[in-house]
Amino acid sequence: MDSIEMIRMQVNHLVTQSRQDLHTLSTLSDPSRKAQILQRLWDALSTIHFLSEWLANQAKNGYPIVPSQSSIPVPSENVNQSQNPPVPSLPTQSLSPSNQRTFTIGELATFTGKNGRPAYVAVNGIVYDMTTNRAWAAASHFGLTAGKEYTQEFASCHAGQQSILAALPIAGRLV
Structure with a gap:
């Protein structure tokens, strides 16, 4: 298969x-x-x-x-309906020399996805490029806008789902 x-x-x-x-x-x-x-x-x-x-x-x-x-887990025929579906495990990205750029909160605020600028957000000190991410179309996601730090918001909405972050391109780190 x-x-x-x-x-x-x-x-x-x-x-x-x-x-x-x-x-x-x-x-x-x-x-x-x-x-x-x-x-x-x-x-x-x-x-x-x-x-x-x-x-x-x-x-x-x-x-x-x-x-x-x-x-990628394949569901068995006898799936217990009370269990949550498994999430595929993905390797966690690390900051390599090519994405070691550092951002202050002020610099991050300029990456709003507007006027031709990329759309960046920070979570747990890592700055992610959301420019081409469909969930962040128009540089916003469920009322959140690019150019900001969203560690608490991510934790409250996606607790235990670090794999979401692992699939995103890293732009640098927040200092």
């Missing part, structure tokens, strides 16, 4: 699980159970979004779609 087929299966599994969860959600009255299902739906959507962005970045950079087939 090739890598694209494995990713397609993972996305199809997440969509199927989400459809089932939406149906279940519409019939429930228990608030705690609803909260669990909403969290699982959020996680599934985040994983689908991650896979989409990761594939786009891999294709854009001319990398093979998947470094090894073992990094």
Whole structure:
């Protein structure tokens, strides 16, 4: 089975699980159970979004779609619907000499994605280039705008999803 087929299966599994969860959600009255299902739906959507962005970045950079087939989990036929879907593990980028540029918060503020400037954001002291990232179309993402530091916002929305950052191009570091 090739890598694209494995990713397609993972996305199809997440969509199927989400459809089932939406149906279940519409019939429930228990608030705690609803909260669990909403969290699982959020996680599934985040994983689908991650896979989409990761594939786009891999294709854009001319990398093979998947470094090894073992990094993309394939759902089994007996998936426990109460478990969250696995997220593929990706190597974490490090700051190499080619992306050692340092930015002050003032310098970062000039990279707003407007007037031909790149769109940069900082998370955990690392500055990421969001210029071609579809989730940051028009240099904004769910009300957040480029040119700022978003460590707390990332942690509150994407807790435990460091793999999202691993797929992004690094522009430098925040000092």
